[in-house]
Structures are given as C-alpha cells and as structure tokens.
Amino acid sequence: MNDSASRRVRVRAPELVGKGGWLNTGDQQYTLADLRGRIVILDFWTFCCINCLHVLDELRELEERHRDTVVVVGVHSPKFVHEAEHQAVVDAVERYGVEHPVLDDPELATWKQYAVRAWPTLVVIDPEGYVVAQHAGEGHVHAIERLVEELEAEHEAKGTLRRGDGPYVAPEPEPTVLRFPGKALLLPSGNFLVSDTTRHQLVELAEDGESVVRRIGTGGRGFTDGSAERASFNEPQGLALLDDGSVVVADTVNHALRRLDLASGAVTTLAGTGRQWMQGAPTAGPAREVALSSPWDVALFGGRVWIAMAGVHQLWTYDPATETVQVAAGTTNEGLVDGPGGEAWFAQPSGLAATGDRLWLADSETSALRWVDLDGAVHTAVGTGLFDFGHRDGEAGQALLQHPLGVTALPDGSVAVADTYNHALRRYDPATGEVTTLATDLREPSDAVLVGDDIVVVESARHRLTRLRLPEEAVRVEAVAHRTQRAATEVAPGRLRLDVIFQAPAGQKLDTRYGPSTRLLVSATPPELLLKGEGADSDLSRELELDPAVTEGVLHVSAMAASCDDDPANEYPACHVHQQDWGVPVRLVAGAADRLPLVLAGLDAGDGR
Numbered sequence: 001m002n003d004s005a006s007r008r009v010r011v012r013a014p015e016l017v018g019k020g021g022w023l024n025t026g027d028q029q030y031t032l033a034d035l036r037g038r039i040v041i042l043d044f045w046t047f048c049c050i051n052c053l054h055v056l057d058e059l060r061e062l063e064e065r066h067r068d069t070v071v072v073v074g075v076h077s078p079k080f081v082h083e084a085e086h087q088a089v090v091d092a093v094e095r096y097g098v099e100h101p102v103l104d105d106p107e108l109a110t111w112k113q114y115a116v117r118a119w120p121t122l123v124v125i126d127p128e129g130y131v132v133a134q135h136a137g138e139g140h141v142h143a144i145e146r147l148v149e150e151l152e153a154e155h156e157a158k159g160t161l162r163r164g165d166g167p168y169v170a171p172e173p174e175p176t177v178l179r180f181p182g183k184a185l186l187l188p189s190g191n192f193l194v195s196d197t198t199r200h201q202l203v204e205l206a207e208d209g210e211s212v213v214r215r216i217g218t219g220g221r222g223f224t225d226g227s228a229e230r231a232s233f234n235e236p237q238g239l240a241l242l243d244d245g246s247v248v249v250a251d252t253v254n255h256a257l258r259r260l261d262l263a264s265g266a267v268t269t270l271a272g273t274g275r276q277w278m279q280g281a282p283t284a285g286p287a288r289e290v291a292l293s294s295p296w297d298v299a300l301f302g303g304r305v306w307i308a309m310a311g312v313h314q315l316w317t318y319d320p321a322t323e324t325v326q327v328a329a330g331t332t333n334e335g336l337v338d339g340p341g342g343e344a345w346f347a348q349p350s351g352l353a354a355t356g357d358r359l360w361l362a363d364s365e366t367s368a369l370r371w372v373d374l375d376g377a378v379h380t381a382v383g384t385g386l387f388d389f390g391h392r393d394g395e396a397g398q399a400l401l402q403h404p405l406g407v408t409a410l411p412d413g414s415v416a417v418a419d420t421y422n423h424a425l426r427r428y429d430p431a432t433g434e435v436t437t438l439a440t441d442l443r444e445p446s447d448a449v450l451v452g453d454d455i456v457v458v459e460s461a462r463h464r465l466t467r468l469r470l471p472e473e474a475v476r477v478e479a480v481a482h483r484t485q486r487a488a489t490e491v492a493p494g495r496l497r498l499d500v501i502f503q504a505p506a507g508q509k510l511d512t513r514y515g516p517s518t519r520l521l522v523s524a525t526p527p528e529l530l531l532k533g534e535g536a537d538s539d540l541s542r543e544l545e546l547d548p549a550v551t552e553g554v555l556h557v558s559a560m561a562a563s564c565d566d567d568p569a570n571e572y573p574a575c576h577v578h579q580q581d582w583g584v585p586v587r588l589v590a591g592a593a594d595r596l597p598l599v600l601a602g603l604d605a606g607d608g609r
Helices: 003-007 050-065 086-095 109-113 141-158
Strands: 021-023 039-045 070-076 102-104 121-125 130-136 184-186 192-196 201-205 212-216 236-241 247-251 256-260 267-271 284-286 295-301 304-309 314-319 324-329 349-354 359-363 368-372 378-382 388-391 406-409 415-419 424-429 434-439 445-451 454-459 464-469 480-483 489-491 494-502 508-510 518-525 530-532 535-537 541-546 552-565 575-588 595-602
Touching: 021 086, 039 050, 039 109, 039 141, 050 070, 050 141, 070 086, 086 102, 121 141, 130 141, 130 575, 141 575, 184 236, 184 445, 184 454, 192 236, 201 236, 247 295, 247 304, 256 295, 304 349, 359 406, 359 415, 406 445, 415 445, 415 454, 424 445, 494 518, 494 552, 518 530, 518 541, 552 595, 575 595
Parallel strands: 039 070, 070 102, 236 295, 295 349, 349 406, 489 575, 494 595
Antiparallel strands: 021 102, 039 121, 121 130, 130 595, 184 192, 192 201, 201 212, 236 247, 247 256, 256 267, 284 324, 295 304, 304 314, 314 324, 349 359, 359 368, 368 378, 388 480, 406 415, 415 424, 424 434, 445 454, 454 464, 494 541, 508 552, 518 535, 518 552, 530 541, 552 575
16 A cells, blocks of 8 residues: 555545435436445535536546546535525536536435535545545645545555446437526627527527527537637626627636627637636736636626626626726625625625616625625625525515526616526615515526516526516515525634644645745624634634624635645646635534534544544
C-alpha cells in the first residue's frame, strides 16, 4: 500500500436512501453493494444552487476520463419545498444535462446519514465501500481526480477494482420546439428571441410565440463565435437589446457575454474568458480579459449593461463604449443586506428589469425582489433572507416569494415577478407597497415580456411561451409560509469553536508565496447572535462567542484555501482555489456541542459518524 493510502482515514459509507428513488438508471434501483468495486463520488446537490451547478460542470471531464472506474451519484437534497417534488427533480436532471444516476432524497435522509452541512458537498467512496474524502464547495475536482488515480492503482493491485460500464441510462429525448427555455426578448420586428437553454441555442419565434423563424447555435455545448450555424453556446440565459440594435446574451455556463447581430445571425464574444471567476481574480478591466461567473441575466440601465452575476452573488456592468467590465454591487457574500453597492449582499441574482430610475432584480436564493437606485444603492421590496419563502400576498413586509428568476417592469410603475418555484406570476406595486398574484398554474416561469396589453411568460418547465391578459384581477391564493427544511444545528451558547477542515490534496501544499493562503469570513443573522468572532482572518479556526439571549439564527461562514503542486523542481506549479460559503442555521441549547466543524476538504478527525 502506498504512503497516501496508509495515511487515509476510512469510514464505512452509510447506505443510499431516498424516497424519490433513482433517476437516469432505466428505472433500476441501486444500493451501495451494487456499486462495490467502483469508485463512487456522491454529489450532494440541489437544483436551485448555482455552486451545485458549477460542480456539475466541473465533474463532466472527470466522469468522461474515468467512465469505466468511477460512478458519480447525484444525491438530490432539496432546500425549497418545490425542490422536494419528484417531477421537479426529473426536470432539473434533464435541464442541466446531468449524465449520471441521481438519487432523489426529498426528506434529506442520506444528507443526514453523511452529516452533510452544505450544498454542494462531494464524498468519495472507495471500491470496498469506505468514505475516504469529503469536500464542500467548488474547485475540488482536480484533488478528487488525483485521489481517483491513487484509488485505481491501489485497488487494481488488491484486485478490488471492477471496471466496466456504469449504471447510467440516458432518458429518451422529447420532441418539443423549446426545451427548458430561460429568458425571452421582444424584438423590434415583433418576433420573440428565446434562450433555449437546455439545447444551448437561441431561437427566434414568430409573433405567435410558437412558429420557429430560425435557430442560432449548433445545439451542442461549446464556446465558438461565427455564423448562426457555426456558433455555439453553453446554457444561455438572459437577453437584452443594445442601442445599436444587436442583442447581448448571458452565456451562463461559458461565463461570458455574447453579442448577436440580428441582421446576419453572427455571434461574437463581448466579455469573459470562458473560465469561471474565482476569489482573487481581477474584478475590473478589459472585458475579454476578465473572468465572469455564471451571468444569468442582462439589462441596459444608465448606458451600461448590468449583469446579474449569479455565480458570485454580485451585479457587474459592461460598458459598450469602453468595452470594460467591473463590479457594481455586492461583496460575494451570500445573503440579504441593503445599502451602498459596495456593502450590499445578494444571493444568486437571476433576473433584471430596468426603468428610468430603478434597476429591479429577482434575488433568487433569498426569495426577494430588490432594486438599485441611480446612486447605486441597493434596496429590498419583498423578502427577508435565505431561509424564508412561501406564497403570501399582502403588505410587502410580510409577503413571500419562492425562488423567483425573472422580473418585468409594467407600464403603471409596478413590476411583475416570475415567482418560479410557486409556479406563479406575482405583482409588486411600489405606490401601495402591496404584493398580489396575477396568475397561477404556470410551470416554473422564469421570465416574462410585455406585448401591448398582454404579458408573455416563459413557462420553462412546460417548454413554451404562454400569453396572459393584463391587467388581470389578482388571483386569490391561500397564504403559505415555509422555512428551509434543513434542521438547525444545536450548539452551546457562549464559546463555540469553529473549525474549517482543510487538508491539501496529495502532492500539494498550501500556497504561501504571496502571503496567507487561507481566508475565513464569519458573520451572523441576526448580527446580535455573534458577540465575538465576526470578520475576516487567515486562520481557518476561530473562537466565537454566541449571545445566550439570541436563541436561534444563522452563521454565515465563507472559507477559501489555495494549494499548489508540491514539487520544488517545478518553477510554475499548478495552483487551485478551494472555496465554500456555508449558511448554518443554529439553535442555542445548553449542554449542546461547543465545536462546529465544517469540512472544506478532507475528513474531520473528530467526526463521530
């Protein structure tokens, strides 16, 4: 056995249990015993979570290279009530091109068995059924691949590795005109341009919203400029008309902005490098030289293209005159905090709509409707935070949404909200401060556009545009409020030791060439929960003090660690950034644990599983 194998901690893997059963397996149900002899990577994800979508993309190449030894199993672990619906999981698996088995675990049974605390979390199980590594967040796939190669060699030698085809069975393709469309734009011609997200294309539809005029893009994942037939996209989303008559496209998984010339159909790249922005990378500069992170929507406001940068919980801008990008609002911390742009927190902004004096935005993970004023300050109209959501009309301070993805400015100064996980179109009126419901029984609406007295809704999970009459009488719905299903972690009041576990991958070490290679940022909601320990530091362990008078709240923990190849002979070692944000709901209980371990990479030596 090699050195790294002998050092490795091994914990027997709990069984895989999920009430929703297995997807992408041709209706076959599996147990861990069925997967013995393979290296299993469990991906704990939920489809609302942008970091989870990043990890799905990171895993694609690893799956391809190790297809005969590795089985990735997505364990779908819902945050929102809608995500616990089986059909919604089936839709998400197709929508995001998930090409491995998925266990639908609506009651978080397997999540609890593996003591998972964050979306996404990756767990590696060796061919004998032991957990050998756990990683939270994104940026870990290079480390997992190295571990996979070690495990392949070790278990090949022991005779415990079983090569062959995996359990993945592709579903039958559905012959619809659109497939999980994301956003739509009314063109000057009266036609519609729709981002056909799952098919990686833009589709121009006639005024009827159904007849195809043309398709732009090859229909396969790619990042190629050129003619309508040659160009390629990767899960495009937002669309906005520029002053020169061209269209800017948020090419989400390519981490880029593209430009479509409507006359010729030619596609060029305006911004982004094709790589995902990571902590420490430039946040301003020539647009083609600065990395972006999952741009989800775009809107022209104040002469600049504003970008809902869902991947880093910020708003950025692109200036067509200077061809530069820069951060406009948000700190990269995930949450709901108003104020000057540089101090505001967002949570996966996913929809934008501009009026003369406001930029409205759908802040999906806080189930919030927010807006930016002409001075760049951020305000919240509807929504209270990361864990509160539902379908409740009335005064905006108590009204609730559920993961909205789109917002549309209406002629009377109010806004329509594509309230995605409530399958509804909602309306907020700034004049009265009231929230009403315009329509229900829409299936995952993700955007809407005005056409005269009508509003045309992108009904994403019904793969179509749906025309509704405006104004409609508000639809009455029975008020319902929810909190995230995740159970709060019980911790002792007073002193609490926070330990972020990070073990550099084999063959790597922490990168200290330019100062500290780790960063830990801690805050709380409500802020009064933390008497001591708030703020940023380079140590991954910290002594917190929790106010006994505040019985429950959320600890916001953001951790980053940079590691590089440990080879003195290599003048330019490859370096990798590992990062994760946790929102940990806590309940203060006398006599409960006084230590909170969060695994960024590795296994917690104090893990009692």
